[in-house]
Amino acid sequence: MPLPNASPPSAAERAELDLQYNARATVPDIAPMLRDYAELSATARATLPCALNVPYGEHADETLDIFFAEGRAQAPVLIYLHGGYWRLLSKDDSSFMAPALCAAGMTVVAVNYSLAPGASLSRIVDQTRRAVTWVQRHNAQTHGDGQNLIVAGSSAGGHLAAMILARGWQEQYGFDAQGLKAAVLLSGLFDLTPLVHTHINDWMHLSPDQARRNSPLFALPDSGTPLLMSYGSNETAAFKQQTQDFLAAWRAKGFEGEYLAMPGTNHFDLVLHLNQPESPLVHALLRLAGLNGASGTDA
Numbered sequence: 634m635p636l637p638n639a640s641p642p643s644a645a646e647r648a649e650l651d652l653q654y655n656a657r658a659t660v661p662d663i664a665p666m667l668r669d670y671a672e673l674s675a676t677a678r679a680t681l682p683c684a685l686n687v688p689y690g691e692h693a694d695e696t697l698d699i700f701f702a703e704g705r706a707q708a709p710v711l712i713y714l715h716g717g718y719w720r721l722l723s724k725d726d727s728s729f730m731a732p733a734l735c736a737a738g739m740t741v742v743a744v745n746y747s748l749a750p751g752a753s754l755s756r757i758v759d760q761t762r763r764a765v766t767w768v769q770r771h772n773a774q775t776h777g778d779g780q781n782l783i784v785a786g787s788s789a790g791g792h793l794a795a796m797i798l799a800r801g802w803q804e805q806y807g808f809d810a811q812g813l814k815a816a817v818l819l820s821g822l823f824d825l826t827p828l829v830h831t832h833i834n835d836w837m838h839l840s841p842d843q844a845r846r847n848s849p850l851f852a853l854p855d856s857g858t859p860l861l862m863s864y865g866s867n868e869t870a871a872f873k874q875q876t877q878d879f880l881a882a883w884r885a886k887g888f889e890g891e892y893l894a895m896p897g898t899n900h901f902d903l904v905l906h907l908n909q910p911e912s913p914l915v916h917a918l919l920r921l922a923g924l925n926g927a928s929g930t931d932a
Contacts, residue, residue: 642830650831653871656718656788656820656900666901670722673729673908674743681731684774689767694747695760697768698724700731701776702740709814709922710740710777712768714761716788716820716904720749720836730907733915738924740777742768746793750836754825754847761793766808780812783922787904791821795849795879798858813858815921820864820872820900823850823879827871850879857888861917865899872900893917 642650657663677700678685684699702708711734715727724745731741746752746760769779786794794816803810825844828834845851860883864876876892883890893913895903906912 647830650827650871653869654828654831654833656868656872659865659867659869660899660901663901666905667722667726669902669905670726670729673732673905674726677728677731681735683728683731687774689744689764690760692747692760694745694752695764696724696745697764698728698743699775700728700735700741700743702738703736705738706776707772707778707781708738708740708776709781709783709924710742710768710775710779711817711918711922712742712744712765712782712784714744714746714784714786714790714793716786716790717748718833718836719754719757719789723748729905733908733910734918737910737915737919739919739922740775742775742777750838754837754839754843758793758796758847762797762802762806762808765797765813766806769808769812780809781922782813783815783817783918784813785817785819785907785918786821787819788900789822791818792823792825792849794818795821795823796847796852798854799849799852800854801852810854810856810858814923815859815861817861817918817921818876818879819862819904820868821862821876821879822872823875824848850882853882853886857883857886859921860888860890861893861914861921862890863893863895863903863914865901865903866894866896867899891917 682701686696689695715722724743727743734741744764746757772779784794784797825848829839829841829844862876862880880890906914
């Protein structure tokens with residue numbers, strides 16, 4: 634819900650923005666879903682062939698977990714960037730989709746990054762870009778194909794995944810954008826300028842300029858990869874509008890973009906459908922990855 638003009642919002646406008654960007658208020662209790670993230674991810678680490686706590690940088694937070702595709706070398710790679718409004722969760726909560734996707738022939742990489750307020754958003758964006766670049770360059774360690782990458786994220790992770798799509802950083806980091814074949818953006822935030830006027834800025838400390846510079850809506854690339862976008866059916870108008878505006882801007886540039894309705898989902902359980910083999914979300918993802926089993930979907 635962007636502000637109607639550049640003037641400071643009134644108290645009533647601030648209260649409405651706080652309501653619109655309070656994802657927790659859209660569910661009775663977030664705890665069961667956070668517990669599912671953690672428990673399903675722990676099961677994946679305990680039961681799947683994987684490499685854990687692999688460093689992609691020098692900071693202690695700069696690690697990732699790699700889950701190897703079942704019976705397949707040089708597999709498509711899903712790189713997952715977790716949500717949590719940039720201040721919560723970690724890779725340890727973020728590999729719950731690995732059982733379904735590895736069985737379907739994908740390598741899954743769960744990325745860890747530093748959290749706000751200890752880390753700025755610019756620092757977090759830098760970390761995730763370096764992580765994606767590391768994955769592309771280390772086929773031998775991932776057993777995946779660095780030229781067949783799909784980046785995905787939910788909520789704040791959807792923002793970070795979209796910042797991988799954004800223009801202007803790839804050459805500096807040595808990332809080959811041609812290797813990014815698709816992106817899955819769930820309940821993401823793509824224009825951060827409204828957040829400056831919400832309780833979220835209590836921990837993000839974004840200036841208006843920083844919010845704009847870290848908004849993927851204002852840094853669309855010159856060539857775009859296919860997008861798959863969705864949001865929970867009971868999300869606020871602002872969260873829905875964020876996806877609608879980004880998808881419209883993406884398509885206006887002539888890029889391929891798809892919205893997938895997921896009835897009965899919310900902001901927090903939508904992403905758990907990535908571990909349900911018969912979910913339309915998984916069928917659509919496998920189709921983007923060029924894997925068998927995606928036919929017959931209504932996505």
